[in-house]
Amino acid sequence: MVLRISIFLLCLVMFVFETSAQRYKVAITENPPLVYSENHTAKGLFVELLEYVASKEGWELEYVFVSFPESYKGMIGGKIDICQDIGYSKQRTDDIRFNEETVISAWAQVYIHPSLAVENLKFLDGKKIAVQDGDFFVFDPQEGIKQYCEKFGIKCEFVLVDNYHQVFTLIEEGKVDAGVVNRIFGEFYFSDYKIKRTNLIFSPVSLRYGFSKYTSVDVIQKLDKQIKNLKESNSSFYYNLLDKYFSKKNDKVSLPFWILYLGVFAVLLILFLFIITRYSQKQIERKTNELKLTNLLLATNEKKYRLLFETSRDGLLIMKDNTIVDCNNSAIEIFESGRDKIIGKKLLELSSSEQAHGVSSDRELQRRIDLANQGNPQTFEWLHTKISGMSFYCEDSINLIEISNEQYLQVIIRDIDDRKIAEEALLLSENKHRTLIKALPDIILVLSVDGKIVDYSVDDETKLAMPGARVKGNNIRNLGFSEKELRKMLLAISETLQFNRTVSVEYELNTPYGSSYWDARMSPLDKENVVAVIRDISERKDAENQLKRKTNEYEQLAIEYQTQNQQLKESHMSMQSVYNELQESEEKFRNFLEQTSEGVSIVNQVGDIIEWNRAAESIYEMSKNEVIGKKYWEIQHALSLKEDRTEEKRKMLQITFEKFINTHQSPFFNKHLEFEIETKSGRKWIQSITSPITVGEYFFLGSTARDISERKASEEELRRLARVTEQLTEMVVITDTEFVVQYVNKAYEKITGYSDEQSLNKMLSFVEEDDAFRDEIANQMEWTGQIEARKKNGMNYILSISVTTLKNELGNAISYVLVGNDITQQKKIDERLRQSQKLEAMGTLAGGIAHDFNNLLTPIQGYSILLEDELKNNDQAYNDLQQIKTAANRAKNLVSQILTFGRKVDAVNQDFELQKILQEAAVLVKYTKPSDVVMEMDLPEETIVINGNASQMHQVVINVMNNAFHAMEKGGGKLEVSLKFVLLDDEFFHSHPRLDKDNDYVRLSFRDSGEGITKDNIDRIFEPFFTTKEKSKGTGLGLSIVHSIISSHGGDISVYSELGVGTAIHIYLPGKLIANKNMGDITERAAAGNHENILVLDDEEAVLTYTSRVLNNLNYNVIPFSDPKKALEFIRESSHSVDLIITDFSMPAMSGSEFSRQVKLIHKDLPVILMTGLILSKEEESGKMVFADLFIRKPFTQLEISKSIAKALHSQP
Known part of the structure; x- marks a missing residue:
């Protein structure tokens, strides 16, 4: 009876306690429509969803209206229990808790003032950007826009405001250049402000509920359960909320078909694994782990690909069987349509029915697609149509890609409508200009400083030159000038260029066609050329000469008049004859005046x-x-x-004239x-x-x-x-129909290195040897594509070029206009991205393989050690056991090397033995080097120690060895590796300024008997992407990485090579020499326990059995578990009866990190040791992210685990 009453009172106390704990303080911040206040009333999707769950669970909610930074601080301090609409990140889990179920996903988007234009992230450099204080999308250290700006060296000023409405207001008023808000707020309120949306998006994030660490885990689990149940039904309260808040924006995102295919594949794979389960339980567990790892890799790659896919400036379409199955935001903006109206269409439906020159779109597009499906990438100009029916020009690239072992076509669409309009305007202006010039009576010449005729506008060359002489490219010295007239012309050219002003000069030209007078007006065109406008003034000269003659006649007449007047006085001669002569002369002069132009x-x-x-x-x-x-x-x-x-000007004219x-x-x-x-x-x-x-x-x-x-x-x-x-930043070249250059702009010299003087009147260098290119342009009249060309300095580059044909009135080609850009750097960046993805995949694969090996090696190595004492009386069995133990140790070392290769996080610099690095590298390359190459190593007996990153030094040795093997792969040879402690003199330090005289140095040398390196290449071998190998055999990154690592370790590299003899690479590093110490025959033994209770958790039965046996041998009481949930239930009921927990890190049902976290919530002082065969980051190894006290790596020995147990137990209070 007493027992029943006690139980009743205990339940009553628990009920009262639970009832008093059902009131929670909930933060209300301003981020409509997810959470916001209206007339001091809480509203929004998160608010209504939380109120729904609270009504089901019997919770009372007390709303606190604060800013986001205040809400976050309140959760950390325990003043606020729940924060809504908060982005999940691993870093934030150090401060607060999150529920597991995602409410909605979002990302950040950049908005700008309508007067601005943005093309890429560089736009933000030097700009003022409005952001909400504490906004996850801005200040997240991994994915935030601030982190992106710092990573790419973009300096901008962030203006902090309280909410997103203030961000849009500052943009509209022009007080900032740009602003960042989440995409949901932007979709709802973008149209309410006079601002412009950009294609810059950042930080995809899962939005959830945040909880104070003082809040019960049970509350979070109940919330997740309710949300998960709501998501399972399409007609639930959750989906009604989504319709309520988002139906007006139609913000549904279509799932790409290939993900559906991947899902079907996953289902089939799971069914296959289910059948296999009937044969081997072990195999299904291992396969399940591999499938999870594969899914994790696929999810990671999908996230990276989707981020690149959605942030591309160009429109991207994915096609399967000629049908569009996916598109990015840029494609939606280019076609001014919705995603659902593009997906499912064929590319032909987004094209004009007819292309330029009357080419049928249907046949031409199908031809391009067929070639792309055959593995031949296509790049061409194409006339597309928007959904509205408006046509516009684009540059399309179609290439074959592989997604989930299926082949798709990727279409890259770049809107070049503005460029085409500019080209047409340029051609129209050019034709208008030439027509205008031809219509003028003047002749226009372009003359260089030395009198060379660069260009001219006259059709009849006989006007300017001697018979048979060509005007263009000729010199005015050869056009029939006398010495006096030639000096006059050259002096005028010099004066024009020197004083940068217009100069006029008249000259006489004598040719077999006769003499003529010309007036040349010269104006500066650039620093070395003038424009001379020349007019034939022979008629005017004749008029002036006639005027002078008439003037002389007047003077003569006056003299005659005076003489005649004197004669009349003397001889009384009649005046009538004189008057008649004067009248006749006046009439002739009058006729001349009226007839001249x-x-x-x-x-x-x-x-x-x-x-x-x-x-x-x-x-x-x-x-x-x-x-x-x-x-x-x-x-x-x-x-x-x-x-x-x-009036002032009029008086000045009068005074000047009177003077x-x-x-x-x-x-x-x-x-x-x-x-x-x-x-x-x-x-x-x-x-x-x-x-x-x-x-x-x-x-x-x-x-x-x-x-x-x-x-x-x-x-x-x-x-x-x-x-x-x-x-123009693009190079512009005008040639005749034989591709002889007539004009180049300044950008041409910047791209090719050839000046206009070196290019004019010569055939284009990249066309001269390519007959197929010339024929294709002649047949198509217009051409767009990419070609490989060579600069003046001998370097090759890739040119993206567009060729347009200029025609005369009859439709015949008269010249070509070429517009092009150097895209070499963009190609290199694309190649670098592909190589980076390959290296990342290899590293991840290496880590996964190492983990599985460690699980297998743990019982093999452990049991072999346990059996040693039992088998000492049996010599043969004991010797066999030693062979097993030796093989296990070799396998352990090999796994350690694989872990070093796959390591993604740099280790902290520490002292390490360089001999061990060389020996490990020799083992790794043993099976990869050519069979006819011999490798010899000369290592000192003394230990050489350097301080640095052992993983990076391992990479240096492997890269240098692989380069040596490549040099000897054709004829075989020998690679000598030596390590010595060296004394360097002052002359050596002078020639190697990177080295510090205060340090001691060791020299690591690699000598091969390969082909050797040419003098031209030896100075470039450390340049990034420089390689003499075929594209499939090397990236050109290996030696540049070696140089970077050695420099970061305070060292230097010297290279000596001779063709046909071989190459020697000497690496100098700061180091110290340590004499080997004789440690004797001391054997350290494992320390025994004192019957402490140790809970062991591992899903691998072999590892669990071995660990339990080892602990029993060490005098510990073992509580084994293979299921994390059952282990947690045991700890909740009997936490004080457990002294230590040893758990595996990677388990299918629950990770070791999560298990440790929940253990700490139950009993925060209970020590936890994590067993792992994986690669962990610095944060994970420190225990901050996984809630562990110590780590022990698989496979481990009895001695190693006994040390860890002793350390964990003795460090507890």
Whole structure:
């Protein structure tokens, strides 16, 4: 009766305790629609889901409205029990707990002001970025955007705000350049702000509930159970919440078909394993472990691939049987459609029905796809259509890829519509420019500083050259200039370039076709060339000569008039004959003035305009009646630009002119002047020359003028076109139909190393030897692709190039325009990524193999040690046992070497013996070296110790040995490896500045009898990606990694080589020499226990049995378990009867780390030792992440485990 009452009271106390513990403080932060407040009322998906679970479990929720940083600190301090909408990370598990079930997944996305444009992560350099204080997407040390920026050297300023609404507000107001929010908030509120979304996404994360470590584990388990049950039914409260908060955004993500195929494959594999289970329970356990490891690798690779897939700037499509099965966000934006409208379509449905030049899209696309399926990658320009029906140009690349042992086609789509528009605008501008130039009466030449004719605009070369002489590429020295005229031209070119100004010069040209007069106006084009606009002024010269002759006639007439007047006075001669002659001369002069095309005006000595011909009326748009008798400066003032028509300017014109009249001198007389005027119809450019005319005692000014507005417009168009082309980062080349270069821009020299002088009038270097390339362009007229070319310095590079054909009015090709970019570096980065993925996969595989071997070796090695004492009386059996023990030790060492190879986390620097590294490496390469290569090692008896990273030094030795084996693979040979302690002199330190005189050094030497290294290559062998091997045999990274590791250890490398003799590599490292100590024949024995109770947990029956037997032999009481859950139940009921726990690290039902964590929750002072055969990180080895006190590596001996047990028991309080 008393027992029943006690039990009742105990249950009552527990009930009261549980009832009092059902009230929880829940943080309400601002991250709509997941969790937020409205009128101080908690709302959001997480809130309603938690309230649903609370109603089912009988919990009371008390809401605390705080910011996210305050909520996180509150959980750590125990002031807040539950935080909602928190991203899961391993680092955060040090501070708080998480539930297991994911509520929803999210990632971060960058938004910017509409006036900005972003292409890649480099956009953020130097920018101000608004972020929410404590935001996981920003400050997570592994995946946060801040970590990405630091990794790529991007410096930006983060502006902290309280919530995401403030982030969008700062972007809209222009107070920051960009902002980061999670994708769910962005989808809901993006349209409420005047901002722009980018393709930059980061930090995929699982959003869950966070709990204070003071909160009961039972609460978390109940929450997970409720959420898991809700997820199993599509009509549950959970999915109703998703519809409520996300249906308006249609944010459903379609699952790629290949993942479904992978799932089917996994199901079939599980069925197969189930059948095999009937034959061997051991095999099904091992296969289950391998399947989990495989799934983990696949999940990791899928995450990396999906991150690269979704963050690519280019559109990516995955096709199976010509049908699109997956696409990324960039493809959705390119086609302006939803993912569900693209997946399931064929690529032809996203293409225009007809491509350029009338090519059918159906046949051409199928041809490209067939070639890609045969393993021939395709790159071409393609006319696509958006879902709206609008067509646009893209550059497509189709190549064959393998996913889960199935072949798919990957289509990379790059929108080049803007580039095509720019190219067409460039061609249109070029044609317009050439048409305009041909329509002008002037001739345009491009002249170099030494008078070489680089380009010209005239069709009839007989106008400029001697008979049979070619103008382009010729020199003006060969065009019929006299010495005087040639000096005048060269001086004008020099003056133009030296003073960067326009210079005019007149010259006479004598050819067998006759003499002609020319006016050349030269303007600087660049630092070495001028543009010369040349006009035939023979007619004007004739007019000027006639004007001078008429002037002379006037002077002669005046003289004759005076003589005749004197004669009349003397002889009373009749005046009528003289008057008739004067009238006849005046009539001839008048006819000349009216017929010339030059505008002629004459001003008398008081400034009145007395002559104004028809050409002047046309040019100045002022009739003769408007100007005759008017003052010259008044008319000049009326024709000046409106902004210059001031009284001050008019008075200045009058004073200047009166000075000319009084002095009869001016610096502007007989010089070509160009100036702008403003007439009734608008502004014009005028070229004028003014000359003084003296008739007896009378003084006149005669001026001729012509309209040069068209020429000015042509020159400006030419300069503008040149500026645009020269500023392009892509190289632009214009050739004739034989690919002889006519023009290159500055980017061409940067990419190829060839200057314009070295390229003009020569065939393109990468076309000259490729007949197939020339034929393909001639047939297709337009071509896009990639070719391999060679720079001026001899280096090869990959060129992505687009070729367009220019045609004349008849449709015949007259020249080619090539636009290209150097993509060599991008190719190298792609190759580096593939090699990195291979190395990572090999390392992971090595770790997995090592783990399985360690589990097998543990009982083999352990039982062999236990049997030694029992079999000493039987010599033969004892000797056989020693052979087993020796083989087991060798296998253990081999597994240790495999672990070193697969290690992903660098060990802490420590002292290690270099001889052991060399001996381990010799064992590893024993079966990989060529059979006809002999390896000899010369190692000192004394121990040589260096301080550093043993794993990295192991990598150095393996890489150098493999390079030596490659050099001898054709004819065999010998590799000598030696290690010595050396004394270095001052001269050696001077030639090796990396070494420190204060250190002692050892020399590690590798001498092979291979082919040797050429002088050209020996200086480049340590460059990244430099290799003389075939692409399938080497990456060019090995020796560069060796050099980096040796440098980080304070050492240096010397290389000596002779062709046909071999190569010697000497590595100098700081080290010390330690004499070997005779340790005698002392044998350390395992310490016995004092009947302590030790719980042993391992899913491997052999390991569990062996460990139990060893502990029994050491006088411990063993409690064995193979099931973690049963072991936990035992500990909960009898935790104080257990003194120590030894558990395996890797178990199928529950990991050793999780088991240890739950043990510590039950009894925090209970020591735990973890057994493992895996590679662990620094954090795991320290016990911080796995809740263990000590580690012991499999396989272990009786002595090793006895030491660990003693250390664990004695370190406890």
